[in-house]
Amino acid sequence: MAPAEGDDSQARQDLESVRAQLDRMLASPEFLAPERGRHFLQYIVEETLEGRGEQLKAFTIAQAVFGRDDSFDAQNDPVVRIEAGRIRRALERYYLICGSGDPIRITIPKGGYIPHFSSDEGSSNTGEAAAAPNRQTKPHQPVHERGQPERAIRFRDLLLPVGIPAVFGAMAIALIRPLESYLSPPEASPAPAASASKSKARIVVEPLAALGGNTRGADFAKGLADQLIAKLMNVDSLVVLAPGRSGMETTGSLFNLQGSALVEGTVLHLHVRLINGADGVVVWANQYDRELRDQTILDVEDEIAAQITMEISSSPKLSGAGPAP
Template identity: 35%
Template sequence: MKQARDAHQADTTTSRPPPSEVDIRAQLQRILDNASFRASQRRRVMLQFIVDEALAGRGPRMKGTTVAIAVFGRDETFDQQSDPVVRLEARRLRSDLDSYYVDAGNQDPVRITIPKGAYVPRFEWQNKATATPTPLPDAAPPDAALPDPDPTVTPSPEAGFPAGRSRGRLILTAALLAIFGLAAIAAAFFGLRGAKPEATQARTPALIVLPFEAFGDIDEMEMIASGVTEELIANLMLFQNFRVYSTTASFRQDAGADPVALGRDLGVSYVVTGIMQSQNGHVHLRARLVDAQSGEVRWSGSYDKPLTPSDLIGAQRDLAVAISTELGEPYGAVNEAVAQRMDSDSAPSMPSYACILRAYDYRRSFEDALLAPAMACLNQAVVRDPGYADAWAMLGWLHLDAVRMDVVAEAERPAEMAAAFDAASRAVEIDGSSQRALSALAAITFYQGDYAAAEALQRQVLALNPHDPDILAQMGWRLAVRGDREGLTYLEQAVARSANPPGWYHHMIAVYAYLDGDYARSLDAAEKSSKLGSAVGLSFAAMNHAKLGDMEAARAELAAMAEAWPLIGRDPAAVYRMHQATDEIVEALVAGLKEAGWTEPATTME
């Protein structure tokens, strides 16, 4: 029993001892038995294993290799850099536990958590007033009468302009690359920490796609299901008769969230749910469209497809068309566009397809450790499938990210930018009408400083899909950050088209309101992201609080800004210029930060 006590930290807020081994094992069984704990079977085994190891006193010796061998069937040659399976599954398990504790487990006596950066679990009392030890499951039935409150959104950081180096839940993203979901790219410019979306007053019906659930006999099934979810969202963005919640907003929800509760809390009209299951080389997909007011199933579809990219793309196309038709969009040019963009005569091989998934996995979190494996995989993919435009496009994005996320040394940046441009150019050569390829080339060209060429490319993307709010926002953001007020029109259209616009949509709106002296409006726009933890949004909020005379709030925002992203705390001008802001904008913003109390760090002479 001493080992069990040593395996976890004591409750420092009270004098009572920490949970005993009996309490911990009872809680573990309670979690595993509860239907609302939606972890895959592999992650359930992982949770059981790490708890057992901690209680046995072997926690301090538990490494990623230990878990990989015991849980995931790897051998002693396991390399965490080239195979991030343990790190990814640990991240998902943390999210599974978080979701459990905000719902069915919110009254459980013991909380089991897995600290970031480690695999050794922590055990602590969840309800401080509850000190009664819990009997083992074989001494009493599992807690089957736990309350079932309305689902609560679990915050998760969005990818992009760092809201801090601490990243949250990592969702495997953007498979099925027939139409690119531009949320990941758009968020790359000014990313935010996630938070519960606010209900939006309906203009047109709003729809949210919940993360598709995954089961089956292959490790990649969850990755594929995440890809189907993300790409379905991107495809639905083509239709203008309804608004679609962004990918990041969708992935904040639990797959089993109550549609009626989502309708009440988020203001959505419809909810799309799906389950994917693989068996013997085939995948079975079941999807439903649910009325969020009545809970009535308005449409359902079932698909059995071979486990190949081309057949899964076909199933996804059918889903997008069926859902859009149910919501009133007639067959016509938009539906035809979906069909054309999702059909491919040159479907990639599964290994290359997996490399795309790994690249999107990195781009959702921008976690440095995931960049090198994704880059290596894509380099192999373009050799294996040289005609795969998506692989070239994603390779271009990763080279660009290596520069603007400060992953590579300054001396290496010119070579990285050249590699980014070459890869994206190759993608456009292969498929000149690909939104993915054109978007990558537009972004890279913009960061090379060729703003006119970047604008021309982005306008091509906009012509291909004029209804996607992320495409509108990218167009608007780039124009506005270079001093062109036309960009504000695009940004306002993006906000109007989006069911729950990301905070970065409001960044340049905040900047121009500040430049115009409308500090109340600027603060309102800045808080759309500052309240989510965005370092850039916090910087805008600080300067507006100062202009409005609230210096205490300004100082608090500055402190939060520096904590979220130390670079902007040291050198905000460098951050603003990194994203190509004009000198006029940079000078005005830095002056505003100085009024708010920011001071330039002192330099030391060697």
């Protein structure tokens, strides 16, 4: 009975740890998600913890979270898919900026809506538990069964013939090594790993300004900033920094990605610029205008973020900028 009670107690602790992590994220100002997105995340996490994860389909989520009726069709109404993509980006941004040290990581793998919970502590605890029985059995083993006195005698008998050659060998090595190092040319020491990052340009993706004072423009600005962070991180020649961390970096080129978004009716106006942090010079800028009538905000964010990433990563001005002061 005791092991079963211990397993139940551990399971309850795991559930409470996930719920505590969810509350920690929802209370953080760095978790950028609208109210219905937060309700979406709470719903799928609680359903999974209650053992109903297999029921998390687009139809059930649309009814429980977004108030859709029985006529809901996921093919014609992609509200669940869009919100899931937005929450995935919000989770990536949260763990990138301030949640890297959190004990639990919550993700939503693509292709479904069942959240995944992972922790670095699980593997270490498992290893300690597997090693514990071995440590406990050794003190109870009788001395005569282990045969330690016999082995001690044999080692003592072999100590003299083995130890004397070993001493002479060590003396020979001590004499030869200095001569070898004197005659041989010095080997080039490998460059430290940190030097590789010095050649990479550092980019701070600042929050985009939402003009016009409407909710749709603010949501687009937040979503595009998250998409830019996620896509720029995949560029090998760039290092993406969290907003507010640029002053801590002293090596490599530093750039600030800024911009503003305005949504007027069904038309989007976006201005983006890349500024050299060393002298304030604008090294790249572009304007994007999109018609939102026939496509979703999520698709527009993804398309524009991919285009901006391609243009910035291929710009020759990134490699020629000086280091940040």
